[in-house]
Amino acid sequence: MSKIDQANKEAVDKMMKSRPVWVDIGRAKDVIPGMKDNLFLHAGPPITWDRMSGPLKGAIIGGLIYEGKAKDEREAEELAASGEIEFAPCHHHNAVGPMAGVTTPSQMVFIIEDKEWGGNTFSNMNEGYGKVLRYGAYDDEVLNRLMWLDEVYASVLKEAVKLSGGMDMKSIIAQALHMGDDAHNRNRATTSLFIRTIAPFVVETEWGKKTDYDAPRLDLTNVSEYFGKNKATAAAEVLAFMHSNDLTSLNAIMAACKSMALAAHGVENSTVVTTMARNGTDFGIRVSSTGDKWFTAPANVPDGLYFSGFKSSDANRDIGDSVITETVGVGGFAMAAAPAIVNFIGGSPADAFDATNEMYEITVTENNNFNIPAMDFKGTPTGIDVRKVVEKNIVPRINTGIAHKDPGVGQVGAGIVKPPMEMFIDALKELAK
Amino acid sequence: METLFDQELVVINMGLEDFAKTLKERGTRVMHVRWQPPAQGDADLLSLLDKLK
Known part of the structure; x- marks a missing residue:
């Protein structure tokens, strides 16, 4: 190894x-x-x-x-x-x-x-x-x-x-x-x-x-x-x-996930992502062995279902720290555990299984705490490896709420968003130095 | 080889999914394999990945 x-x-x-x-x-x-x-x-x-x-x-x-x-x-x-x-x-x-x-x-x-x-x-x-x-x-x-x-x-x-x-x-x-x-x-x-x-x-x-x-x-x-x-x-x-x-x-769940992500941070030579987060303008990641350095790129607009009266042009760019859940192997990575979610974000139950299966391609291991009954209790895909993201050209799968781009309006829908690949490429370059 | 097209065609498609979709729409049995060249074939990225093995 x-x-x-x-x-x-x-x-x-x-x-x-x-x-x-x-x-x-x-x-x-x-x-x-x-x-x-x-x-x-x-x-x-x-x-x-x-x-x-x-x-x-x-x-x-x-x-x-x-x-x-x-x-x-x-x-x-x-x-x-x-x-x-x-x-x-x-x-x-x-x-x-x-x-x-x-x-x-x-x-x-x-x-x-x-x-x-x-x-x-x-x-x-x-x-x-x-x-x-x-x-x-x-x-x-x-x-x-x-x-x-x-x-x-x-x-x-x-x-x-x-x-x-x-x-x-x-x-x-x-x-x-x-x-x-x-x-x-x-x-x-x-x-x-x-x-x-x-x-x-x-x-x-x-x-x-x-x-x-x-x-x-x-x-x-x-x-x-x-x-x-x-x-x-x-x-x-x-x-x-x-x-x-x-x-x-x-x-409270997010803070618990932050606790798990923090535990994985600061391991020398590790290429595991320990932070993913968006501020509504930029998406940023941090990696276990690269300290407090952020790798950022413009956040994308989520693709999803909109509440009555709203449309995609109302949407703000991706925002929130809730992607800490995906960082530790749940959320979009555990979609197969939650097929009913497709009512909320679009797609079919089969898509939920595809999403989880795809995340095994870019992660280090199967989680030994969180598992999915419908996949023979297989552990959720856990620990995003920057190298695998770049090599496979697969970005982490994220489920998210969609905010209106104007202040004061609130949530206008929910869907799926892709983090920008540039952040992972920048992180890879830093790791290879 | 000569008898290939006398049998039911069963296709394994790698890479571009549209080929699989078109065949499926015509009733052909298709297994699609998602595959992309590593790092999209970018030589610089492949050399970085090599360093990080």
Whole structure:
């Protein structure tokens, strides 16, 4: 076995041995290393304000208003362009965020601890569907929901996860792949397991027993009808919100995947990809043995199905850190586990199997944690090898949501996107130096 | 060889998938093999890949 093959085996073994456990929730500026009052994190590789796409700019504007640093859009844009606010990739702080990925200093974040290798990874709370900050929306409805998530939802879940002793995220992903999820675009099983695991502790929390609290309340119709308006406990509201949002578990799953990817980073001679991420303008990758260097190229526009009233010319370029799932062998790589997903992104169930089969061509191994029942429990293709991507001319398969190119509109569809090959060629050139 | 075209044609197609599709549309049994020249035949990339074996 060559020294590169040995290094790749070591990197992928470390990835698969990582044991991410959700242990706590904390405020970003208190728990994320290097986070500070004027630092805003975003998805993808580094980018300056002037090059940001519509949805990312919208999320930054919303974040500045949410943090009380600007009172309206105009002030927020001036401040963002002034240089007083610093921007950095979530990935530079061991964090990940779906779509725009904007994480502000006051936001509450999941804390995932790697029980095998040590260290924490982070992601903020998922806001649900429709008009949300991560797609660049920032009206009062969006900001009020963020306030509720950070002050009520996160407080209840923080207490609940402490009572539970922690949630093994790898076990949740492994089970969900047996229940029709890919752990990226289809999260119905993942979120059901997440709720089932935490619910007994949610109802036992002190915070959850409150019916009167000083934060904007959500309009959860089913809860209001049952308990009477504003009479439900916070626990009932939290559980109802979790149930209303299939993406409830996604951010914690992504942080768990970040934990696995991080474990594989920094192995000398390894050609395994340890970061893939997009900021809505550029796609970027990082490789295990090339340190913090990003290899970037213009992101492509996803090809997919559009919600009624929208078309491909409305779409923004590919955006978000959620491709961390594919980086560790789930998401698009586990499509064969989730044939129902084709309803959402187009194609046939046979295409889902083709997608997974093709990914074995560019990966190091079969995952020993995540497997696919319909493929005789074969492990998912894991550990993208830059050499194989270039040699086979096959890029990683990615499932993704599609954001409107203008800030404030939100999600307009979902589909498949191809990362640009140039990044892998640039990485190959660097590795060969 | 002379008898080849007297039998049912069963084709293995490598590379360009359109050839397989056309035959399939005409009712011919086809097995398509996805194959591309390594690194698209780019000599510079092939030499880099050689260094990274």
